Amino acid sequence: MTFCASTNPIAYLGATPVFVDSEKESWNMDPELLEEAIKDRIAKNGKKPKAIIPVALYGMPYQIERILEIANRYDIPVIEDAAEGFCSRYDGKVLGTFGRFGILSFNGNKMITTSGGGALICPDKETADKAKWYATQAREGYPYYQHEVVGYNYRLSNISACIGRAQLTVLDEHLAHHRHVQELYCELLKDVKGITMHCNPAPEYDSNFWLCTATLDPDLKIKGQENAYKTIITGAVGGAAGVIHAASRPPPTASPTTTSRLCASASTRPTSRPVRSGSRCTSNPSTATPPPTSTASANPSSKSASVSPPAPTSPMTTSAT
Numbered sequence: 001m002t003f004c005a006s007t008n009p010i011a012y013l014g015a016t017p018v019f020v021d022s023e024k025e026s027w028n029m030d031p032e033l034l035e036e037a038i039k040d041r042i043a044k045n046g047k048k049p050k051a052i053i054p055v056a057l058y059g060m061p062y063q064i065e066r067i068l069e070i071a072n073r074y075d076i077p078v079i080e081d082a083a084e085g086f087c088s089r090y091d092g093k094v095l096g097t098f099g100r101f102g103i104l105s106f107n108g109n110k111m112i113t114t115s116g117g118g119a120l121i122c123p124d125k126e127t128a129d130k131a132k133w134y135a136t137q138a139r140e141g142y143p144y145y146q147h148e149v150v151g152y153n154y155r156l157s158n159i160s161a162c163i164g165r166a167q168l169t170v171l172d173e174h175l176a177h178h179r180h181v182q183e184l185y186c187e188l189l190k191d192v193k194g195i196t197m198h199c200n201p202a203p204e205y206d207s208n209f210w211l212c213t214a215t216l217d218p219d220l221k222i223k224g225q226e227n228a229y230k231t232i233i234t235g236a237v238g239g240a241a242g243v244i245h246a247a248s249r250p251p252p253t254a255s256p257t258t259t260s261r262l263c264a265s266a267s268t269r270p271t272s273r274p275v276r277s278g279s280r281c282t283s284n285p286s287t288a289t290p291p292p293t294s295t296a297s298a299n300p301s302s303k304s305a306s307v308s309p310p311a312p313t314s315p316m317t318t319s320a321t
């Protein structure tokens with residue numbers, strides 16, 4: 001389960017992401033499979049991964065104690081992707097502060113937003129200064145422009161930072177709201193057979209419930225689901241932001257599950273203009289707005305519809321080599 005934003009930076013560096021599957025408790029990086037993956041890399045190419053990147057999928061903490069124990073044993077730094085897990089805690093400690101670095105996202109759909117951008121949690125001032133130096137074109141201390149390494153233009157603007165400071169004043173409210181919504185789902189769905197809400201699996205976990213999620217039993221049936229995938233997939237865009245490539249047919253490699261079909265049908269919206277990020281799989285399929293007929297979602301030969309592949313919206317658990 002994954003989202004490409006966690007692996008794109010690995011690809012920018014020319015490194016190869018090694019995906020580690022999820023465990024059932026938190027839906028995040030499985031520590032056992034992590035160790036298997038490390039051993040496999042060492043056996044196959046004699047090198048261990050350069051970093052381990054657990055992702056707080058939907059805000060739920062990963063098994064950080066076990067991951068850190070393995071990381072320390074193999075001497076591999078941990079970079080926490082807490083983009084979705086801002087203020088989630090494991091054993092009382094906030095995510096992003098366990099590993100060598102932690103990343104947070106203040107994208108428009110996150111717990112608080114600066115309109116775009118995020119934060120890097122650093123272990124000390126020295127590394128924070130180095131990150132800021134790289135993020136501001138890596139300029140040497142001369143009265144003229146002298147650059148000796150490749151720098152970046154990745155800083156948060158002062159205006160974005162102002163928005164972020166204002167957002168901090170409503171952070172507690174946002175956190176309370178997300179937890180309230182989770183409680184509502186739990187309460188309202190508790191007697192519905194076949195639906196299991198994804199809750200904190202043990203007392204150490206304290207999710208921010210950035211996104212409330214549930215599993216559906218395979219034999220759960222929803223009226224009309226047989227044709228949902230076929231008729232809607234080429235017009236459905238769930239949880240995406242920005243401009244999306246048009247697609248006229250489902251990707252040939254896609255092997256959608258019933259659940260992803262339902263997600264696709266639930267998140268249908270017009271795609272003729274850039275779409276805002278929104279809730280994933282939480283709306284009722286029966287009340288979802290169908291795409292305008294001009295996007296011809298029911299017509300497989302139409303070129304005007306846009307698509308996101310069936311299940312790309314979950315973040316990933318990765319380690320980089």
Ligand SMILES: Cc1ncc(COP(=O)(O)O)c(C=O)c1O
Nearest residue numbers: 005006083105106107117118315
């Ligand atoms: C798990 C995960 N990692 C990384 C990112 C990237 O964050 P940003 O959009 O701030 O670059 C996101 C957000 O979309 C995310 O959900």
